[in-house]
Amino acid sequence: MMDRRVLLKAGACAAVATIGFPRFLVRAAAAAPARRKILVAIFQRGAVDGLAMVAPHGDRAYAGARPGIALQAPKQGDAERAVDLDGFFALHPALMPLAPLWTSRTLAVVHACGSHDVTRSHFDAQDYMETGTPGVKSTADGWLARAVTALPQRRSPFRAVALAPTLPRSLRGDAGAIAMPSIERFDVRAVGTSTARQGFESLYEQGVQDLLHGTGRETFEAVRMLKQANAGRITTANGADYPRGRLGDALRQIAQLIRADVGLEVACADTDGWDTHVGQGAEQGQLANRLRDLGTAIAAFTRDMGDRMSDVVVLTMSEFGRTVAENGSRGTDHGHATAMLVLGGSVKGGRVYGRWPGLNREQLFEGRDLAVTTDFRALFGEVAGRHLGIAEPAKLFPGWKEASPATLGLFA
Amino acid sequence: MRRASAAALVAIVLAVAPAAARAADDERAVRHLLSRATYGARPADVARVRQMGAAAWLERQLDPARLDDTVADAALRDLPTLHLSIAELLRDYPRPDPKARDQVKNGEKHLTVMDGQGALSRREMAERYPLDKRPPRIVAELQAARAVRAVASKRQLYEVMVDFWFNHFNVFAPKGSVPWYVTDYERTVIRRHALGTFPDLVRASARHPAMLFYLDNWLSARDGFVIPMGPNAGRMGGLNENYARELMELHTLGVDGGYTQQDVREVARAFTGWSIERPQQLGHFVFRARMHDDGAKVVLGTRIAPWGGQHDGERVIELLVRHPSTARFIATKLVRRFVSDTPPPALVDRVAGVYRDTGGDIKSMLRAIFSSPEFAAPEHDRVKIKKPMEFVASAVRALDGTLDARGGLTLARASAEIGETLYGAPPPTGWPDRAESWVSAGTLLSRMNFAVALASGRVSGVRADVAALTAGAAGREPRVVLDHLLRALLHDRASDDTRRVLTAQLTEPQITRLSPDDRGPARTDVEKLAALVLGSPEFQRR
16 A cells, blocks of 8 residues: 555655756655654653653752762762753763763753652553553553554554563554664574565465454565665674663664654663662663663764754663662662653653652652652654654543643643 | 155254364364464374363373473473582582683683683683583573473473463573573473462562572662672672562563562562572572561552561562552463463453462363354454574474474574574563564565575484374475475465465476486476475464
């Protein structure tokens, strides 16, 4: 099936060209509609400590609650310390690679963000965030799958991709999303001169419409397209240096897919190791190492994308935050609100968004955790609406009572 | 007269038809039972079990110690770490000095590494920490052993239950000291009680260093506790909620089992002091009275009197394993494993009843499931998707394959490539048991690639002779070969579509090779055909 929307736009451009516009302008106009907006969602599984990622050093209660793990207040010229953002918040020093993106107003932070559901179960909370329906377990599909189906119908097996062995909850549903652990190994390997690809393809083409057959069909369509696009041959640009590991690998390959123009619109990547119950550390240590991986990977990705970042938004999320007070093992236990990062596209960066609820005991959720002042659905919805261009983003979150959510004003 | 003989004929037909139908039903029932209660049937299994009777077979499987297992045991002899204690593993497979390890990993100091006292050459490093005595070897051997047993053990249901309970009481092997603890954990907690009682599994896991370390309880202390010695001497210790929460959410009550955040705190207080003695030398359970919170606790509405010491945690376990939510939660998970991803509520109710009546006796619950009409119902036939290790092992078993310890490791790696790294599930939920978690583009391709590698004899350490399966196929005429394969590998349960596709493949020049002199009968590429069957949608189900 030919893409109607692309066809119409191409027709309009052809008409313009005949009136005699300069060729390069026509070319630019023709290229524009083909450039889809892309959302890259990074899930920090295990509940990241938002109070360490973006530390509220200006809150008087912060340091006292965390005698062993609070970040020291920023100091001009001291690169070992957190990077001051606005006199109140500071970026963890391990996220230093992201500091230039803050300065260039590419990177924004949404703090005290999360779900109003009270669960402190990783598994339920991840589920709720990925389905976009806090408190409801029966939701069959994910919010990103619904976002893709809400976008104009375009034909590509790569509209929604998870660079992971299995499909995350957020992409399950009718979007035809695919999961692939790596581009390089995404094919049926040949034995000698013979390949069984054609045989397998026929096996999954025929037969009933079920999960296995449906997935099989999408798989082989994707295999063919990937071969044509030669995505595996695309190298990183601008000297981008991805960290070794799961997230770096995933973002490097998402960049390959974007630059191969295979029709990517939503991509998911996971990062884990955030469940820091013991010895999470402060400027250095366990959590710092995880944050360094995150920061370096995102910085490498934006560098790799170059100008293309104007079409791409990267959004980080985590199921909940962690206790304000450090626990008995120099770590933190399961909490409530956390911080999320948004960058790229037309994001008005260089600002921390959301109302700060405060860290005094009476300000805390259930007397112990950072309160949620921005429902995660408000943030996700705004990204879906303003970046991806979905008309009624609130509909991506069935049962959301807030009829007209206040916008954060993240986008220009 | 004619009427009488006609009546007699009808009577005979009626008598014969049900018998034939009963035989077909019986075969279907046995195939179904084998597909759920084992890592897949071997070629001779269906006939053997039909002869013995399904009920008799099940009873033998429920008494694994009496089943001879010399074949699997022989392959396991090459895995010396399996029988070592935690202290022996810590002694014989020491952790290389962390500084040295980091420098090797970061590629600093190409020729020398530091080892506390000074620089070590690479050779000195290799001598002090020989490759086959390095810690990763321990988990690799455990992975190999699991795969060997899945393929070769006669105690199939037992192995299925070991996998089930390990995931239920999951620990993530790469975390901290868990590599040295996990072998003992599987042996003394999971294997010892896999067909025993559920409460014993909770009791044993709660005090095992692998669980104490993985869910951080070994560090949890009363508020105000000052660490008396070690690198953190003088620092303030305190409560850690991690184990307390997962004990209720994932091990016993289930997330909707009726506990609150306050209960999590109280349970964590009850378990303060449950710790590990000298984690890097001895690694056994210890109760540290000085870390324990001696105050009264209220757990799920029950008051636990002060000064209970180690008994507090034990009281909590008894409260939890007797709770109706636990019976329900365990029944639900068992029914999901053996019947359907959407567990029939009536069966869950009955199995939960068996849990309550028998004090969580695992064999009784399994009997209730396998003898239930829900288990036998045709709508639950082949509705489960094989998990990666199940797929890998069942493919080898379907080809009547054999393996050695090396083959076990190869199969464990294949399973990891399809998404299930044995002992490598980071979250405490373990690996999931639902179809949607395992069906994705990338993993389907990995399954097909494994099928191709196995059928073409390129999985090292595994011997699987595809040709033997079709030995009776005269002249290897393609159609006959295909019939043999479908009977052996799919028990003739291929869909019409699959049969049509495979039949069409028979005319592919790549499948039907002519003999070299071009005169003899066409020879069929059995290996490729077998790979297609093993990678087909039908073979992914059980």
